[in-house]
Every structure is written in structure tokens, then in C-alpha cells.
Amino acid sequence: MSFEPIRCYTSADIKALQQTRTDEVVFLDLVSLESVRVARESYAVLRELLVPRNWLCGDLDLLSLVAGVSLELHKINHDLLPRFLVQEVKLDGDVLEALLVLKNSAIALLDLAKEIKEEIDDVDEDLISCKVERLGMSLLDTANLVLISDANIDSLQERVRALVGPIDALLAAPFVFHSE
Template sequence: MLYEIHSHAQIQDLQARSDELGHSNEHMDVKLVSLESVRIARESYALLWPLTKEPMSWACLELDSLSVVATLSLEIQKLEHDVLPQLMVQESKLERGALEALLVMQNSAIKLLHLAKCFKESLGILQDLVSCRAEDVSIMLNDIVLHVLRGNISWLQARLPVLAGLVTIMLETPVRFCDSDE
């Protein structure tokens, strides 16, 4: 049996019906086609991953790709909830909290580039919207860190709203794991 997933709600439905579906002796293939947004990927992975483990005989080839997007979601949400608010309340000088936030931003820039590359490789394509937007956020993070470390602190305050917008756009980006026409 093949179960195509085009939304988080379908994963929730599959999870809710897992006892009923798991009692059949039929092998089930779960094909993850798309999700509404990067933001929901963590929750989707948390629901889908246990369904592919024993004793059920379910398989989902896109699970590794979903894992990458879930990690990407976690990294972007860390920026949204922890780093950006901390930087927006800092004075126009580099205090300890701002320096720590800049270090987290630099690390996030590196992680986002790596995750974008991993996602493209898992899909087997050269370019997709999720990876492109992750790369955009990474470039912006890196630029901000470099300018601030060179002493251009006012540049930080001017760029934070743009970065916040990119983070929001990234989290709202729909995720496509494969062509639905396949």
C-alpha cells in the first residue's frame, strides 16, 4: 500500500491511524511529497519517524530529507526565538550577550550552508527553494557578523529587521521532497 503525504495534517492522520494500519500484514510505503512549511518540519519528523521503526513494516525513502529540513527548522527557529530578540534589545555597543549572539549567528551561518547542501544532495537536484533561502539567510548572517566584528555596530541594527524578515520567509517556505507527477 502506498500512502502519499502532502501535508502535516496527513502525517497526523497517519499517526492517529497507525494502530489500525499497523495490524494489517501489508507492507506500507509512505511517500513524502510536500509539507506546508519549513516551520512544521520538526513536528512532522517527530510524528513520522516512529512509524518507520519496528514492529511496523513501513518505509519512507524521504525520511532522511525530512530529517535535514527538521534540523534546518530547528536552527532557524533558534535564530527567531533566541538570537534576534537578544540582539534587538542590545544597546548600540557590544555587550556580552550581543557577542554571544554573534557567535551563535556565525555558527548558524555555517550550519545552514551545510544543511542546504545536504538537502540538495538528498533530493538529487542542483537547486530548490528551501536550500536557496537557507543560503540567503546564511549569507546575511555571515555579512552581519563580519561587519560588526570590523566595528560597524550601527550596521547591525540596520540589518536586523531584514534578517528577521528572511528568517520568517525561510520558515514559511513550502517544502517539496519530490515531484508529485513521479
């Protein structure tokens, strides 16, 4: 018995699966997503579809890793970086706590990059893990600049401003699971 997989090229394709009503075995083949940003929502939708049904998706673990990257970047962009850019910021308890969280997020991104690299079969198709790794190192360097050296708030703010663009670019980057 042979089953033709349902191919998904975008988050809209994944959302459209919610309308599929079948008790048959369904194989899902994730080909790509339009951006890393949509991976969190796409994972949540797909997970809800797979669990109660007889559906299979070999790319679910990889999607969960990319969703983890999306989640960390969202947290950094919306919860952490703005705390460092306020006018009268001081290197006190709140900022130091945020730097520790930033360091933990950087380490999480480095771990996710490594896992993504291991999960992708074809290194030529891996356009994301190197970017995640590079950004993770930049974030770790930025946090350590203050946490374990004598850097001041001005140098921290300069580094943080330089990180906003790469974070936005990574969130906007398309993700290819595999070519057809």
C-alpha cells in the same frame, strides 16, 4: 508483490498516520509540506511511527534536513535576533556570545543547504536550498560584520531588522520533496 505507497502532502497527513494500525509493510511517500516551519514536528511524528513498525520512508533523511533548517531558523528568530534589538544593547560579552552562536547557526544553515541540494533528485524542484544558502550567507555576513570588523551596534541592528522578513518567509515557504 507490489505495494502502493501512502502519499503525504501536508503535516496533517503525517499526523493522521498515527491512527493507522497495521502490522504490514507500509511505504510512505512524502510529496510536500505546507511550510518549512512544520518540518520539525512532522519529522518527530514520522520518526516515532517508523521505528517500532515495519514502515519505510525514503524521504526521511531529507525531512530531517528540512527539520534542521526549521530548528535553526526558530532558534535564530526567537533566541538570537531579539537579543540584538533591545533598546540599550551593548557590544559586550552577552551580545558577542550571541553573535558567535549566530555565526555557528549560519554555518549550519549553509551545510544544510548543501546537503538538501545533494539529496533532491531534480534541481528544478529544489526551491528551498538556494533560499537557505542565501539566508545563511546573510546571517554569516551579519555576524562577521561585528565579530571581525569594526561595525557598531547601529549597523548590526539595521542588518538584524532586515533579516526578520526573509527568515519568516523561509519558515512559511512550502517544501516539495518531489512532484508526482
